[in-house]
Amino acid sequence: MTLLSILSDLIVDAPIWTWGVAGAFAVGFTLLRYAVGTDGPRKVWLRWGLGIVRLFVLGVLCFLLLEPILRTLTQEVERSTMLFVHDGTSSQWVGEDSTARRLALTEWALHAPDVFIENGYEIESFIFGTQLSSLDHTESLRTEVDGSTTSGTSTVTMNLPRTDIGAAIEELNDKFSHRNIAGVIFTTDGLSNRGLDPEFGTQFLEVPHFFVGTGDTTSIRDVLVDQILYNEVAYLGNDFPIETIIKARGYKGSSVKTSLYVNGELVDEVVWSVNSELDAEKIRFQVPANKAGTEKIKIVSRLVGETARENQASEATLSNNSKIVYVEILESKRRILIVADSPHPDIAALKNAILSNKHQVVEVVWANDIDRDILPTHEILILHNLPKADSPLPGLVAEKIASNTPILFIGGAETDFAQLPIERTGIISEQSNLQESVEASLNTGFSLFKTPDAMEPLLMSLPPLSTALGKVRASNSLEVMLYQRLISLKTEWPLWAFNRDASGRRSGVILGDGLWRWRMEDYLRNDNFDVFDGMINNSIQYLSSRDDVRRFRISAPTILDEDERLKFSAQVYDASLNPTTDVEISLTLFDKDRKEFDYSFSTTSHHYTLNCGRLYPGEYSWISNCILDGKLYEESGDIIIKALKIEMSSIPANHSLLMRLSDKNGGQYLGPLSSIDVNSEKWSDLVFANVRKRDILHEFTERLDLIRYELILWILLGAFTLEWVVRRRQGGY
Incomplete structure (x- = not known):
């Protein structure tokens, strides 16, 4: 924006009589001191001077009591902006004459904006692959494919591994929907291999869109x-x-x-x-x-x-x-057995959530059909709506509960938790046969495992679960993840919790059924089941895991795509296995040639994090260590960065898509960018003929109480001090 002008004025919204009172007060006290009083200076000119100072100070103070407001009116001009968006992916360089096309794109990206600047437009340039990145149009571009490079003094590499045209269009709409945009000029080959189809379901800015075609449109051998x-x-x-x-x-x-x-x-x-x-x-x-x-x-x-x-x-x-x-x-998958009293929608929700983890398998059996041979083959047992008041637990299930098998108890109003041993469930149930609906609230102090990031906001919209009416008390060994919430009343009664008894046996308890509604709501809110499935699988992971007594632990991926960032997290524990961040952790990354890259972790709350950024495809290994209580602790691992070659397709550039998109949005397909002889002025004239250039005047009004200006305070203090010093030197008081 361009600053046009600044106008200021004073507003005093006070009755006329208050002006008279204020003036009379200032004049009266001034005369009382210097016209009637006898202890002032004897020199007439000095009495007049001090009187004027006194009158000024009292006048300003009285004026400030009238609550004057300084109003400032600022006018700024927002000029029309033209957006340049350049495809930064490597599919544009497949085919013949790729060198000429690279040079042509560089020429267009560098010099086309100048034509618009000369005609009074503001310019903003971007480069995109799967997301937008700002681009200074004065920078050179570097295009690299198969080792061939075209560059000047470049900082931008045009070889991104994925293309999402729809995401770039949507992001422009989010950024500039309230800005004075004249038009958008896209430079792309029209090939999108990720995200939504840009032709359908994509929200465009309501301005003309112009497209310049890159890539090879001919049939490629x-x-x-x-x-x-x-x-x-x-x-x-x-x-x-x-x-x-x-x-x-x-x-x-x-x-x-x-x-x-x-x-x-x-x-x-x-x-x-x-x-x-x-x-x-x-x-x-x-x-x-x-x-x-x-x-x-x-x-x-x-x-x-x-x-x-x-x-x-x-x-x-x-x-x-x-x-x-x-x-x-x-070597094997984690095997999970669900034992249920009868068919229920929760069973399907649990089964699908468990199977979302590729390292798990699940089997469902009914309590009446359970067989002794099936129980030993499963590592984790889930009981759903068992036992009931009128039907005790099957003997085989009771034996499993008495063993060291991790168990997740899930039950609603019909489940009789009083039949279950308190040392396994960790709850003391004082519930009736009546039913009530309860919602969930997160226990922010829960620390057994990391809950999904989007879980807390989702909890506020989840439908209630059905549970038995009454009070539930938690034993000292119970760790609560979710509390019961009755409408707006938060309680300390557990809804979803975990227990570990004196023998080290782990179990979990969910005091309600209707979990299938939670999974459906997760999908409606987030277009996926990630939060609910994460809650179930994290619970199973905790129940199946053994106590980790290592004092130095690192979590790292094993396989990443080349456009993903390599991130590590680490935890360090003191002798009492309490988390600490008082030590330094270093990590060395090795590529296949054993070249070293050294990093240091940074601390966040009770753990350490490290972001190594994006790495070139290949196989890497890492070693990390720290010194704790004078002893060296070390962890190591391997990481594979996968190369993405989806841009190296032989599909011809899709300029017909660009024509349809430009017609759909009131713009024009400007033509193919195929040689260094780019006619920027010709294409610019086509754009000028189809856009509406207008400048928008913005007025900003700011009101501030005059009494808030510190300068006035210092002036008044200075005047008071001057008057007092002079009167004292002249023998006054």
Whole structure:
């Protein structure tokens, strides 16, 4: 905005008679001192001078008592703004003449804004992949693909791994919906591989949108590994399938060899023929899981035969001829058994939540059908609405409760918790057979595990659970996660809690049924089940875990995509296993060449965090240590950063989408950006003809009580001091 002018005036909203009283007061006290009094200075001119000072001070004080207000009117002009948005992903450089297209984009991004600035527009520039980032249009751009680089004094790299055009459009709308925007100029190839379809369901700014096309719109000759279909987890001793889809464009009559490598060793390969100009082949491999850990699976496809060398030279890019995925080989899954009295919607909600964790399996049996052979094969037992007052617990379940098996008790109004041993449930129930509805409130002091971040705001909107009417008292060993809330009255009665008895046996209790409504509400609010599923799975994880007495613990991911940030968290405990942050933790990261990168953790409340940012694809290892009570503690691990090659597709640029989007939003498709000879002025003229340039005048009025200005206080104090000093030197009082 441009500051136009500042106007100020005084407002005194006081009756006329108060002005007279104030003036009479100031004049009267001045005359009383210097016209009637006899102890003032003898020199006439000095008496007059001091009288004027006294009159000024008293006059200003009386004026301030009338509560004058200083009103300031500021006028600012908001000029029309043109938004430049540039696709920062690497799909634009696939195909022929990529160097010319890189230079053309750099030329357009650097010089097109100048034309608009000369015509009185404000300019804001952005670059996007999956989200918007501000871009100074005076910076050079660097575009890198397959090691080829075009740059000046650049700071921005145009090789982001994913494209989400819809998210960029939505974010512009969020940022600028209340700004004076004349139009938006998008530069993109029209290929989006993440998020919503930009043509449907995307909220645009209500201004003309103009599109400049990048990328290669011609049919590109290429062989690529299009997809790898696989399970992220497999189990030791089994064979797991790897299915891949290979596409070949423009190589009819040629042969393609597809090879499977596991941890760098060739396991299998298939040769197939390309029968059309655009052909696809689905190939299925079986891979044995011989050892636990993370397996590196690489699929490589390449042309073979007499003309293979010539054909490979004509490919648009070789970087998409291979793709790597990682499969985690586990020794076994966590097995969970749900024993229920009868069918209930909660059972399905619990089962789906448990199965959202790929490391768990779940089985459901009815209390009347339980078999002795099934119980020992499960690590965790969940009882739903058992026992009831008219039906005692099955003997096999009672035996399981008496054992060391972790158990989660879930029951509503029909459940008789009095039949269950207090040392396992941790509650003393004084409930009746009547039913009531209770809501949940979070115990902010709960610390057994980290609750989902979005849980607390969700709790306020969750429907109530059905429970038995009455009071529930918690034993000293009970750790409460959620308390019962009766309408607006918060209680200290547990709703969702965990118990650990003197023998170290762990159990949990949920005093209510209707959990399926919570899962549905989670989806309605957040478009996913993450909060509810997290609550269930965190509870199961706690119940199944053994006590960790390590004083130094680090949590780190094992596999990340290249566009994700690598984050660590750590905890340090004193000799009493209380968390402390009084020590320093260092971490060293090693790449595959053993090059070292040193980091230090920062502290937040009772734990440590470290954000290493985004790393290049590859395999890394890390070692972290700290010195606690004079002893060195050390943790280590491995991390795999997966390369994303979804931008290396041979799909031609989709400029027809850009034409439809521009027509839909009152703009125009300006044309393809294919050579260095970019006619910025011609395209700018097309934009000027379709946008409405207007300047908006903003007026801001500020009102401030004059008595709040400190300068007036210091002036009055100075005048009073001057008068008093002079009178004292002249013998007055």
